[in-house]
Amino acid sequence: MYTEKVMDHFSNPRNVGEIENPNGVGEVGNASCGDIMKIYLKVEDNIIKDVKFKTFGCGAAIATSSMVTELAIGKTIDEALVLTNQAVAEALDGLPPAKMHCSNLAADALHEAIKDYKAKNS
Amino acid sequence: MKQIYLDNNATTPVKPEVLEAMLPFYREQFGNPSSVHWAGRMVSGAIEKAREQVAGLLNCSPAEIIFVSCGSEGDNFAIKGTAEALRHKGNHIITTSVEHPAVLETCEYLEKNGFEVTYLPVDADGMLNLTELESAITDKTILISVMWANNETGNLFPIHEIGEIARRHKVRFHTDAVQAIGKVPVDVGKAQVDMLVLSGHKIGGPKGVGAVYLRRGTRMTRFMHGGHQERNRRAGTHNVAGIVGLGVACELAAINQQKDYAYVRCLRDKLEQGILSTVPDVKLNGHPDPDLRLPNTLNVSFNYIEGESLLLFFDMKGIAASSGSACTSGSLEPSHVMSAMGVDIVLAHSSIRFSFGPDNTEEEVDYILAELPPIVQRLRDMSPLYQRADATPLHCDECLMVHRAS
Numbered sequence: 001m002y003t004e005k006v007m008d009h010f011s012n013p014r015n016v017g018e019i020e021n022p023n024g025v026g027e028v029g030n031a032s033c034g035d036i037m038k039i040y041l042k043v044e045d046n047i048i049k050d051v052k053f054k055t056f057g058c059g060a061a062i063a064t065s066s067m068v069t070e071l072a073i074g075k076t077i078d079e080a081l082v083l084t085n086q087a088v089a090e091a092l093d094g095l096p097p098a099k100m101h102c103s104n105l106a107a108d109a110l111h112e113a114i115k116d117y118k119a120k121n122s
Numbered sequence: 123m124k125q126i127y128l129d130n131n132a133t134t135p136v137k138p139e140v141l142e143a144m145l146p147f148y149r150e151q152f153g154n155p156s157s158v159h160w161a162g163r164m165v166s167g168a169i170e171k172a173r174e175q176v177a178g179l180l181n182c183s184p185a186e187i188i189f190v191s192c193g194s195e196g197d198n199f200a201i202k203g204t205a206e207a208l209r210h211k212g213n214h215i216i217t218t219s220v221e222h223p224a225v226l227e228t229c230e231y232l233e234k235n236g237f238e239v240t241y242l243p244v245d246a247d248g249m250l251n252l253t254e255l256e257s258a259i260t261d262k263t264i265l266i267s268v269m270w271a272n273n274e275t276g277n278l279f280p281i282h283e284i285g286e287i288a289r290r291h292k293v294r295f296h297t298d299a300v301q302a303i304g305k306v307p308v309d310v311g312k313a314q315v316d317m318l319v320l321s322g323h324k325i326g327g328p329k330g331v332g333a334v335y336l337r338r339g340t341r342m343t344r345f346m347h348g349g350h351q352e353r354n355r356r357a358g359t360h361n362v363a364g365i366v367g368l369g370v371a372c373e374l375a376a377i378n379q380q381k382d383y384a385y386v387r388c389l390r391d392k393l394e395q396g397i398l399s400t401v402p403d404v405k406l407n408g409h410p411d412p413d414l415r416l417p418n419t420l421n422v423s424f425n426y427i428e429g430e431s432l433l434l435f436f437d438m439k440g441i442a443a444s445s446g447s448a449c450t451s452g453s454l455e456p457s458h459v460m461s462a463m464g465v466d467i468v469l470a471h472s473s474i475r476f477s478f479g480p481d482n483t484e485e486e487v488d489y490i491l492a493e494l495p496p497i498v499q500r501l502r503d504m505s506p507l508y509q510r511a512d513a514t515p516l517h518c519d520e521c522l523m524v525h526r527a528s
Binding site (some may be wrong): 011037054 | 382
Protein backbone atom coordinates (compact mmCIF):
# COMPACT_ATOMS: atom_id res chain seq x y z
CA MET A 1 0.00 0.00 0.00
CA TYR A 2 2.74 2.48 0.96
CA THR A 3 6.06 3.06 -0.86
CA GLU A 4 9.37 2.27 0.83
CA LYS A 5 10.03 5.98 1.28
CA VAL A 6 6.70 6.50 3.04
CA MET A 7 7.44 3.60 5.37
CA ASP A 8 10.95 4.95 6.02
CA HIS A 9 9.63 8.39 6.96
CA PHE A 10 6.79 6.88 8.96
CA SER A 11 8.93 4.51 10.99
CA ASN A 12 11.81 6.99 11.42
CA PRO A 13 10.18 10.38 11.20
CA ARG A 14 12.60 13.32 10.92
CA ASN A 15 12.27 16.46 13.04
CA VAL A 16 9.51 15.35 15.40
CA GLY A 17 8.76 17.68 18.28
CA GLU A 18 8.36 21.34 19.06
CA ILE A 19 10.67 24.33 18.80
CA GLU A 20 11.07 26.51 21.86
CA ASN A 21 10.15 30.10 21.05
CA PRO A 22 9.32 29.45 17.37
CA ASN A 23 9.00 32.32 14.88
CA GLY A 24 5.94 30.71 13.35
CA VAL A 25 3.44 27.96 14.11
CA GLY A 26 0.87 26.50 11.70
CA GLU A 27 -1.81 23.89 12.20
CA VAL A 28 -4.14 22.28 9.66
CA GLY A 29 -6.52 19.36 9.55
CA ASN A 30 -9.12 18.31 12.09
CA ALA A 31 -10.01 15.41 14.26
CA SER A 32 -13.09 14.40 12.28
CA CYS A 33 -10.95 13.44 9.28
CA GLY A 34 -8.44 11.83 11.57
CA ASP A 35 -5.49 14.07 10.66
CA ILE A 36 -4.02 17.11 12.41
CA MET A 37 -0.59 18.52 11.57
CA LYS A 38 1.24 21.19 13.49
CA ILE A 39 4.45 22.78 12.19
CA TYR A 40 6.93 24.90 14.17
CA LEU A 41 9.43 27.20 12.41
CA LYS A 42 12.73 28.85 13.26
CA VAL A 43 13.51 31.51 10.63
CA GLU A 44 16.71 33.56 10.47
CA ASP A 45 17.51 36.08 7.70
CA ASN A 46 14.55 34.88 5.72
CA ILE A 47 15.90 31.33 5.70
CA ILE A 48 14.21 28.39 7.42
CA LYS A 49 16.82 27.20 9.89
CA ASP A 50 14.73 24.59 11.65
CA VAL A 51 11.32 22.92 11.28
CA LYS A 52 9.66 20.56 13.71
CA PHE A 53 6.30 18.83 13.54
CA LYS A 54 3.65 17.07 15.58
CA THR A 55 1.03 14.98 13.81
CA PHE A 56 -2.07 13.02 14.73
CA GLY A 57 -2.84 10.83 11.77
CA CYS A 58 -2.24 7.75 9.70
CA GLY A 59 1.01 6.54 8.20
CA ALA A 60 0.74 8.91 5.25
CA ALA A 61 0.09 11.90 7.51
CA ILE A 62 3.20 11.23 9.59
CA ALA A 63 5.38 10.50 6.54
CA THR A 64 4.31 13.68 4.69
CA SER A 65 4.92 15.74 7.83
CA SER A 66 8.41 14.29 8.15
CA MET A 67 9.13 14.84 4.44
CA VAL A 68 7.97 18.45 4.42
CA THR A 69 10.36 19.30 7.24
CA GLU A 70 13.26 17.84 5.25
CA LEU A 71 12.23 19.72 2.12
CA ALA A 72 11.78 23.03 3.95
CA ILE A 73 14.97 23.23 6.02
CA GLY A 74 17.50 25.52 4.34
CA LYS A 75 14.96 27.06 1.96
CA THR A 76 14.07 30.74 1.86
CA ILE A 77 10.57 31.70 2.89
CA ASP A 78 9.62 32.32 -0.74
CA GLU A 79 10.99 28.97 -1.86
CA ALA A 80 9.10 27.20 0.89
CA LEU A 81 5.87 28.93 -0.05
CA VAL A 82 5.85 27.34 -3.52
CA LEU A 83 6.26 23.85 -2.07
CA THR A 84 3.02 21.95 -2.71
CA ASN A 85 1.32 18.93 -1.16
CA GLN A 86 1.77 17.28 -4.54
CA ALA A 87 5.54 17.86 -4.39
CA VAL A 88 5.66 16.33 -0.90
CA ALA A 89 3.75 13.27 -2.12
CA GLU A 90 6.09 12.96 -5.12
CA ALA A 91 9.15 13.20 -2.88
CA LEU A 92 7.75 10.12 -1.10
CA ASP A 93 7.37 8.31 -4.46
CA GLY A 94 3.61 8.79 -4.28
CA LEU A 95 0.72 8.09 -1.90
CA PRO A 96 -2.31 5.80 -2.26
CA PRO A 97 -5.19 7.73 -3.95
CA ALA A 98 -7.38 7.53 -0.81
CA LYS A 99 -4.70 9.39 1.15
CA MET A 100 -4.40 12.39 -1.18
CA HIS A 101 -6.99 14.53 0.58
CA CYS A 102 -6.93 14.14 4.35
CA SER A 103 -3.44 12.89 4.90
CA ASN A 104 -1.57 15.10 2.46
CA LEU A 105 -1.70 18.44 4.22
CA ALA A 106 1.89 18.88 5.30
CA ALA A 107 2.71 21.69 2.82
CA ASP A 108 -0.46 23.49 3.92
CA ALA A 109 0.71 23.28 7.54
CA LEU A 110 4.10 24.69 6.50
CA HIS A 111 2.40 27.56 4.63
CA GLU A 112 0.26 28.32 7.68
CA ALA A 113 3.39 28.47 9.83
CA ILE A 114 5.04 30.86 7.32
CA LYS A 115 1.91 33.01 7.30
CA ASP A 116 2.10 33.15 11.09
CA TYR A 117 5.78 34.10 10.86
CA LYS A 118 5.03 36.86 8.35
CA ALA A 119 2.18 38.22 10.45
CA LYS A 120 4.42 38.39 13.49
CA ASN A 121 7.23 40.11 11.58
CA SER A 122 5.35 42.62 9.47
CA MET B 123 10.21 -11.90 13.06
CA LYS B 124 7.33 -13.14 15.17
CA GLN B 125 3.95 -13.35 13.47
CA ILE B 126 1.06 -12.85 15.85
CA TYR B 127 -2.36 -12.99 14.26
CA LEU B 128 -5.02 -11.18 16.26
CA ASP B 129 -7.51 -10.44 13.51
CA ASN B 130 -9.65 -13.58 13.68
CA ASN B 131 -12.88 -11.57 13.33
CA ALA B 132 -11.64 -10.60 9.85
CA THR B 133 -10.76 -14.12 8.81
CA THR B 134 -9.19 -17.30 10.18
CA PRO B 135 -6.64 -19.77 8.84
CA VAL B 136 -8.15 -22.90 7.29
CA LYS B 137 -7.83 -25.77 9.76
CA PRO B 138 -5.62 -28.66 8.54
CA GLU B 139 -8.47 -31.19 8.89
CA VAL B 140 -10.68 -28.91 6.79
CA LEU B 141 -8.12 -28.58 4.01
CA GLU B 142 -7.47 -32.34 3.99
CA ALA B 143 -11.19 -33.02 3.61
CA MET B 144 -11.46 -30.51 0.75
CA LEU B 145 -8.55 -31.62 -1.43
CA PRO B 146 -10.12 -34.76 -3.00
CA PHE B 147 -12.92 -32.57 -4.36
CA TYR B 148 -10.41 -30.62 -6.43
CA ARG B 149 -8.86 -33.83 -7.75
CA GLU B 150 -10.55 -37.18 -8.39
CA GLN B 151 -13.96 -36.18 -7.01
CA PHE B 152 -14.41 -33.28 -9.40
CA GLY B 153 -17.96 -34.05 -10.54
CA ASN B 154 -21.00 -31.82 -10.53
CA PRO B 155 -23.33 -33.12 -7.82
CA SER B 156 -26.31 -32.40 -10.07
CA SER B 157 -25.10 -34.92 -12.69
CA VAL B 158 -26.62 -38.41 -12.82
CA HIS B 159 -23.44 -40.25 -13.85
CA TRP B 160 -20.68 -41.74 -11.70
CA ALA B 161 -18.76 -38.48 -11.45
CA GLY B 162 -21.78 -36.63 -10.11
CA ARG B 163 -22.83 -39.46 -7.82
CA MET B 164 -19.35 -39.50 -6.33
CA VAL B 165 -19.84 -36.05 -4.80
CA SER B 166 -23.55 -35.60 -4.12
CA GLY B 167 -23.27 -37.51 -0.85
CA ALA B 168 -20.56 -35.11 0.30
CA ILE B 169 -22.91 -32.12 0.01
CA GLU B 170 -25.54 -33.85 2.11
CA LYS B 171 -22.98 -34.88 4.71
CA ALA B 172 -21.86 -31.26 5.01
CA ARG B 173 -25.47 -30.17 5.36
CA GLU B 174 -25.82 -32.52 8.32
CA GLN B 175 -22.63 -31.19 9.88
CA VAL B 176 -23.85 -27.58 9.63
CA ALA B 177 -27.30 -28.55 10.95
CA GLY B 178 -25.63 -30.37 13.83
CA LEU B 179 -23.86 -27.22 14.95
CA LEU B 180 -27.05 -25.12 14.80
CA ASN B 181 -29.39 -27.84 16.14
CA CYS B 182 -31.76 -27.83 13.17
CA SER B 183 -32.81 -30.18 10.40
CA PRO B 184 -30.40 -30.55 7.44
CA ALA B 185 -33.28 -29.61 5.11
CA GLU B 186 -33.28 -26.17 6.71
CA ILE B 187 -29.72 -25.42 5.55
CA ILE B 188 -29.03 -23.62 2.26
CA PHE B 189 -25.47 -23.23 1.04
CA VAL B 190 -24.46 -19.82 -0.29
CA SER B 191 -21.23 -18.13 -1.33
CA CYS B 192 -20.57 -15.98 1.74
CA GLY B 193 -22.11 -14.25 4.73
CA SER B 194 -22.96 -11.16 2.71
CA GLU B 195 -24.92 -13.23 0.19
CA GLY B 196 -26.75 -14.91 3.06
CA ASP B 197 -27.76 -11.56 4.56
CA ASN B 198 -28.85 -10.23 1.16
CA PHE B 199 -30.91 -13.36 0.52
CA ALA B 200 -32.51 -13.35 3.96
CA ILE B 201 -33.54 -9.70 3.86
CA LYS B 202 -34.41 -9.18 0.18
CA GLY B 203 -36.02 -12.62 -0.04
CA THR B 204 -38.24 -11.79 2.93
CA ALA B 205 -39.03 -8.28 1.73
CA GLU B 206 -40.27 -9.56 -1.59
CA ALA B 207 -42.11 -12.61 -0.24
CA LEU B 208 -43.94 -10.64 2.45
CA ARG B 209 -44.47 -7.39 0.59
CA HIS B 210 -48.22 -7.95 0.57
CA LYS B 211 -48.16 -8.03 4.37
CA GLY B 212 -46.16 -4.92 5.06
CA ASN B 213 -43.15 -2.82 4.23
CA HIS B 214 -41.47 -2.21 7.56
CA ILE B 215 -38.15 -3.67 8.70
CA ILE B 216 -36.46 -3.24 12.08
CA THR B 217 -32.71 -3.52 12.40
CA THR B 218 -29.91 -1.88 14.40
CA SER B 219 -27.49 0.92 13.61
CA VAL B 220 -24.49 -1.33 14.29
CA GLU B 221 -25.14 -4.16 11.81
CA HIS B 222 -22.59 -5.33 9.29
CA PRO B 223 -22.76 -3.39 5.98
CA ALA B 224 -24.24 -6.52 4.34
CA VAL B 225 -27.38 -5.86 6.39
CA LEU B 226 -27.27 -2.05 6.56
CA GLU B 227 -26.70 -1.48 2.87
CA THR B 228 -29.31 -4.08 1.92
CA CYS B 229 -31.81 -2.21 4.11
CA GLU B 230 -30.80 1.11 2.55
CA TYR B 231 -31.37 -0.44 -0.87
CA LEU B 232 -34.86 -1.56 0.17
CA GLU B 233 -35.62 1.94 1.48
CA LYS B 234 -35.14 3.19 -2.08
CA ASN B 235 -37.74 0.64 -3.16
CA GLY B 236 -40.61 1.57 -0.93
CA PHE B 237 -39.65 -0.10 2.34
CA GLU B 238 -39.37 1.66 5.67
CA VAL B 239 -36.54 0.74 7.98
CA THR B 240 -36.11 1.48 11.68
CA TYR B 241 -32.45 1.55 12.69
CA LEU B 242 -32.45 1.01 16.44
CA PRO B 243 -29.88 3.06 18.34
CA VAL B 244 -27.46 1.56 20.84
CA ASP B 245 -26.31 2.98 24.17
CA ALA B 246 -22.74 3.99 25.07
CA ASP B 247 -21.94 0.33 25.81
CA GLY B 248 -23.23 -0.64 22.38
CA MET B 249 -26.36 -2.36 23.70
CA LEU B 250 -29.97 -2.33 22.51
CA ASN B 251 -33.04 -1.30 24.47
CA LEU B 252 -35.54 -4.15 24.03
CA THR B 253 -38.52 -2.01 25.05
CA GLU B 254 -37.58 0.32 22.23
CA LEU B 255 -37.31 -2.64 19.87
CA GLU B 256 -40.72 -3.97 20.83
CA SER B 257 -42.42 -0.60 20.54
CA ALA B 258 -40.94 -0.12 17.06
CA ILE B 259 -43.05 -3.06 15.82
CA THR B 260 -46.11 -2.00 13.82
CA ASP B 261 -48.74 -3.95 11.90
CA LYS B 262 -46.56 -3.32 8.82
CA THR B 263 -43.44 -4.90 10.31
CA ILE B 264 -42.36 -7.98 8.35
CA LEU B 265 -38.81 -8.50 9.59
CA ILE B 266 -36.53 -7.94 12.56
CA SER B 267 -32.83 -8.31 11.75
CA VAL B 268 -30.35 -8.18 14.64
CA MET B 269 -26.82 -9.56 14.60
CA TRP B 270 -25.94 -12.24 17.16
CA ALA B 271 -22.60 -10.60 17.95
CA ASN B 272 -21.06 -7.36 16.78
CA ASN B 273 -17.91 -7.75 14.69
CA GLU B 274 -16.16 -4.64 16.05
CA THR B 275 -16.92 -4.69 19.77
CA GLY B 276 -17.82 -8.34 20.17
CA ASN B 277 -21.03 -7.32 21.97
CA LEU B 278 -23.52 -10.18 22.24
CA PHE B 279 -27.11 -9.16 21.60
CA PRO B 280 -29.97 -10.78 23.58
CA ILE B 281 -31.03 -12.99 20.68
CA HIS B 282 -33.21 -15.28 22.80
CA GLU B 283 -35.22 -12.35 24.17
CA ILE B 284 -35.53 -10.79 20.72
CA GLY B 285 -36.65 -14.17 19.34
CA GLU B 286 -39.37 -14.27 21.96
CA ILE B 287 -40.54 -10.75 21.13
CA ALA B 288 -40.56 -11.53 17.41
CA ARG B 289 -42.51 -14.74 17.94
CA ARG B 290 -45.04 -12.99 20.18
CA HIS B 291 -45.69 -10.37 17.50
CA LYS B 292 -45.51 -12.95 14.68
CA VAL B 293 -42.70 -11.06 12.98
CA ARG B 294 -39.96 -12.94 11.16
CA PHE B 295 -36.55 -12.79 12.84
CA HIS B 296 -33.22 -12.89 11.01
CA THR B 297 -29.83 -12.89 12.71
CA ASP B 298 -26.41 -12.39 11.16
CA ALA B 299 -24.48 -14.86 13.29
CA VAL B 300 -21.27 -14.72 11.28
CA GLN B 301 -19.20 -13.61 14.30
CA ALA B 302 -20.95 -15.71 16.91
CA ILE B 303 -20.75 -19.12 15.25
CA GLY B 304 -18.12 -21.37 16.78
CA LYS B 305 -17.32 -18.85 19.55
CA VAL B 306 -20.51 -19.10 21.62
CA PRO B 307 -23.29 -21.74 21.64
CA VAL B 308 -25.81 -21.09 18.86
CA ASP B 309 -29.04 -23.06 18.89
CA VAL B 310 -31.64 -21.84 16.41
CA GLY B 311 -34.48 -23.71 18.11
CA LYS B 312 -33.83 -22.24 21.54
CA ALA B 313 -33.26 -18.77 20.11
CA GLN B 314 -36.48 -18.88 18.04
CA VAL B 315 -34.81 -17.37 15.01
CA ASP B 316 -36.34 -17.92 11.58
CA MET B 317 -33.23 -17.18 9.55
CA LEU B 318 -29.58 -17.27 10.49
CA VAL B 319 -26.49 -16.58 8.42
CA LEU B 320 -22.99 -17.99 8.92
CA SER B 321 -19.74 -17.89 6.99
CA GLY B 322 -17.04 -20.52 6.52
CA HIS B 323 -13.87 -18.49 6.73
CA LYS B 324 -14.60 -17.09 10.19
CA ILE B 325 -14.49 -20.56 11.74
CA GLY B 326 -11.47 -22.20 10.16
CA GLY B 327 -13.26 -23.04 6.93
CA PRO B 328 -12.48 -21.75 3.45
CA LYS B 329 -13.46 -18.37 1.99
CA GLY B 330 -16.25 -18.30 -0.59
CA VAL B 331 -18.79 -20.42 1.25
CA GLY B 332 -21.49 -19.78 3.82
CA ALA B 333 -24.87 -21.09 4.86
CA VAL B 334 -28.34 -19.81 5.63
CA TYR B 335 -30.58 -21.52 8.15
CA LEU B 336 -34.16 -21.10 6.96
CA ARG B 337 -36.76 -22.42 9.36
CA ARG B 338 -39.07 -24.95 7.73
CA GLY B 339 -42.13 -23.26 6.26
CA THR B 340 -40.51 -19.81 5.95
CA ARG B 341 -41.67 -18.32 2.65
CA MET B 342 -38.92 -16.70 0.62
CA THR B 343 -38.46 -15.25 -2.82
CA ARG B 344 -35.35 -16.73 -4.38
CA PHE B 345 -32.38 -14.51 -4.76
CA MET B 346 -30.19 -16.30 -7.28
CA HIS B 347 -31.96 -17.51 -10.42
CA GLY B 348 -30.71 -20.06 -12.90
CA GLY B 349 -30.86 -23.62 -11.56
CA HIS B 350 -32.70 -26.07 -9.37
CA GLN B 351 -29.92 -26.42 -6.77
CA GLU B 352 -30.68 -26.25 -3.06
CA ARG B 353 -34.32 -27.23 -3.76
CA ASN B 354 -34.80 -24.27 -6.04
CA ARG B 355 -33.81 -21.89 -3.28
CA ARG B 356 -30.33 -20.98 -4.53
CA ALA B 357 -29.16 -21.48 -8.10
CA GLY B 358 -25.57 -22.17 -9.08
CA THR B 359 -23.31 -25.21 -9.28
CA HIS B 360 -22.33 -26.25 -5.78
CA ASN B 361 -18.95 -25.13 -4.51
CA VAL B 362 -18.33 -28.74 -3.53
CA ALA B 363 -14.91 -28.43 -1.93
CA GLY B 364 -15.95 -25.26 -0.12
CA ILE B 365 -19.14 -26.82 1.20
CA VAL B 366 -17.25 -29.92 2.36
CA GLY B 367 -14.78 -27.63 4.14
CA LEU B 368 -17.59 -25.66 5.76
CA GLY B 369 -19.15 -28.90 6.97
CA VAL B 370 -15.94 -30.10 8.60
CA ALA B 371 -15.32 -26.66 10.13
CA CYS B 372 -18.82 -26.73 11.66
CA GLU B 373 -18.30 -30.24 13.01
CA LEU B 374 -15.00 -29.18 14.60
CA ALA B 375 -16.65 -26.07 16.02
CA ALA B 376 -19.35 -28.18 17.63
CA ILE B 377 -16.72 -30.39 19.27
CA ASN B 378 -14.22 -27.71 20.28
CA GLN B 379 -16.16 -24.50 20.94
CA GLN B 380 -16.45 -24.85 24.69
CA LYS B 381 -12.85 -25.89 25.32
CA ASP B 382 -11.24 -23.60 22.72
CA TYR B 383 -13.12 -20.48 23.71
CA ALA B 384 -12.67 -20.94 27.44
CA TYR B 385 -8.95 -20.83 26.62
CA VAL B 386 -9.35 -17.91 24.19
CA ARG B 387 -11.31 -16.04 26.84
CA CYS B 388 -8.36 -16.32 29.27
CA LEU B 389 -6.01 -14.86 26.68
CA ARG B 390 -8.40 -12.04 25.80
CA ASP B 391 -9.00 -11.20 29.47
CA LYS B 392 -5.28 -11.13 30.16
CA LEU B 393 -4.64 -8.71 27.29
CA GLU B 394 -7.64 -6.60 28.27
CA GLN B 395 -6.62 -6.29 31.91
CA GLY B 396 -2.99 -5.81 30.96
CA ILE B 397 -3.73 -2.92 28.61
CA LEU B 398 -6.28 -1.24 30.87
CA SER B 399 -3.97 -1.42 33.88
CA THR B 400 -0.72 -0.31 32.23
CA VAL B 401 -1.60 2.17 29.47
CA PRO B 402 -3.16 5.48 30.56
CA ASP B 403 -5.93 7.23 28.57
CA VAL B 404 -7.39 4.03 27.14
CA LYS B 405 -11.08 3.39 26.60
CA LEU B 406 -12.73 0.00 26.30
CA ASN B 407 -15.27 -0.05 23.46
CA GLY B 408 -18.16 -2.43 23.98
CA HIS B 409 -19.91 -3.73 27.04
CA PRO B 410 -17.75 -3.49 30.20
CA ASP B 411 -19.03 -6.92 31.33
CA PRO B 412 -16.81 -9.39 29.46
CA ASP B 413 -19.60 -12.01 29.66
CA LEU B 414 -21.65 -9.82 27.34
CA ARG B 415 -18.97 -9.82 24.67
CA LEU B 416 -17.61 -12.58 22.45
CA PRO B 417 -14.85 -14.38 24.36
CA ASN B 418 -12.28 -13.50 21.69
CA THR B 419 -12.80 -9.79 21.05
CA LEU B 420 -11.17 -6.76 22.63
CA ASN B 421 -11.74 -3.27 21.23
CA VAL B 422 -9.88 -0.38 22.84
CA SER B 423 -9.18 3.22 21.92
CA PHE B 424 -5.73 4.60 22.59
CA ASN B 425 -6.49 8.29 22.95
CA TYR B 426 -4.50 10.89 20.96
CA ILE B 427 -3.32 8.32 18.39
CA GLU B 428 -4.78 7.54 14.99
CA GLY B 429 -5.53 3.83 14.56
CA GLU B 430 -3.75 3.19 11.29
CA SER B 431 -0.40 4.48 12.50
CA LEU B 432 -0.72 2.24 15.54
CA LEU B 433 -1.53 -0.77 13.32
CA LEU B 434 1.51 -0.05 11.16
CA PHE B 435 3.81 0.03 14.19
CA PHE B 436 2.20 -3.18 15.48
CA ASP B 437 2.78 -4.69 12.05
CA MET B 438 6.49 -3.86 12.28
CA LYS B 439 6.54 -5.99 15.42
CA GLY B 440 4.64 -8.78 13.66
CA ILE B 441 1.33 -8.07 15.37
CA ALA B 442 -1.75 -8.15 13.09
CA ALA B 443 -4.84 -6.35 14.46
CA SER B 444 -7.46 -4.03 12.95
CA SER B 445 -8.86 -0.55 13.49
CA GLY B 446 -12.11 1.39 13.23
CA SER B 447 -10.23 4.44 11.99
CA ALA B 448 -11.34 6.02 8.74
CA CYS B 449 -7.93 5.43 7.21
CA THR B 450 -8.30 1.68 7.38
CA SER B 451 -11.90 1.52 6.26
CA GLY B 452 -11.24 3.03 2.84
CA SER B 453 -13.60 5.91 3.56
CA LEU B 454 -13.21 9.24 5.31
CA GLU B 455 -15.46 8.25 8.16
CA PRO B 456 -14.51 6.27 11.20
CA SER B 457 -16.49 3.17 12.13
CA HIS B 458 -20.30 3.44 12.08
CA VAL B 459 -20.37 1.25 15.18
CA MET B 460 -18.25 3.72 17.16
CA SER B 461 -20.43 6.61 15.89
CA ALA B 462 -23.61 4.78 16.93
CA MET B 463 -22.18 4.25 20.42
CA GLY B 464 -21.46 7.96 20.68
CA VAL B 465 -17.73 7.39 20.95
CA ASP B 466 -15.82 10.68 20.69
CA ILE B 467 -14.49 11.23 17.17
CA VAL B 468 -10.82 11.14 18.18
CA LEU B 469 -11.39 7.96 20.18
CA ALA B 470 -13.22 6.43 17.22
CA HIS B 471 -10.20 7.08 15.02
CA SER B 472 -8.05 5.59 17.79
CA SER B 473 -9.91 2.30 18.15
CA ILE B 474 -8.07 -0.98 17.75
CA ARG B 475 -9.63 -4.42 17.64
CA PHE B 476 -7.77 -7.50 18.81
CA SER B 477 -9.61 -10.71 17.94
CA PHE B 478 -8.17 -13.98 19.17
CA GLY B 479 -8.40 -17.53 17.92
CA PRO B 480 -7.52 -20.90 19.46
CA ASP B 481 -4.06 -20.81 17.84
CA ASN B 482 -2.94 -17.82 19.93
CA THR B 483 -0.75 -18.35 23.00
CA GLU B 484 -0.16 -16.70 26.35
CA GLU B 485 3.41 -15.98 25.29
CA GLU B 486 1.99 -13.87 22.46
CA VAL B 487 -0.11 -11.87 24.92
CA ASP B 488 2.99 -11.25 27.06
CA TYR B 489 4.89 -10.11 23.96
CA ILE B 490 2.14 -7.64 23.03
CA LEU B 491 1.93 -6.30 26.57
CA ALA B 492 5.68 -5.66 26.44
CA GLU B 493 5.77 -4.08 22.97
CA LEU B 494 2.58 -2.03 23.11
CA PRO B 495 3.20 0.64 25.77
CA PRO B 496 6.38 2.10 24.18
CA ILE B 497 4.70 2.21 20.75
CA VAL B 498 1.72 4.04 22.21
CA GLN B 499 3.97 6.50 24.05
CA ARG B 500 6.08 7.14 20.96
CA LEU B 501 3.00 8.00 18.89
CA ARG B 502 1.56 10.12 21.67
CA ASP B 503 4.80 12.10 21.87
CA MET B 504 4.32 12.75 18.16
CA SER B 505 0.67 13.80 18.52
CA PRO B 506 -0.41 17.47 18.73
CA LEU B 507 -3.48 16.32 20.69
CA TYR B 508 -1.47 14.81 23.54
CA GLN B 509 -1.25 17.15 26.55
CA ARG B 510 -2.90 19.86 24.50
CA ALA B 511 -4.12 22.97 26.28
CA ASP B 512 -6.55 24.40 23.69
CA ALA B 513 -9.57 22.69 22.17
CA THR B 514 -9.24 20.05 19.49
CA PRO B 515 -10.28 21.29 16.03
CA LEU B 516 -13.21 19.17 14.93
CA HIS B 517 -14.65 20.51 11.71
CA CYS B 518 -13.77 19.85 8.13
CA ASP B 519 -15.75 21.57 5.38
CA GLU B 520 -14.25 19.32 2.76
CA CYS B 521 -15.32 16.06 4.36
CA LEU B 522 -18.84 17.22 5.27
CA MET B 523 -19.09 14.38 7.69
CA VAL B 524 -18.59 15.61 11.21
CA HIS B 525 -20.33 13.13 13.47
CA ARG B 526 -19.63 14.86 16.71
CA ALA B 527 -20.72 12.22 19.15
CA SER B 528 -23.11 13.42 21.80
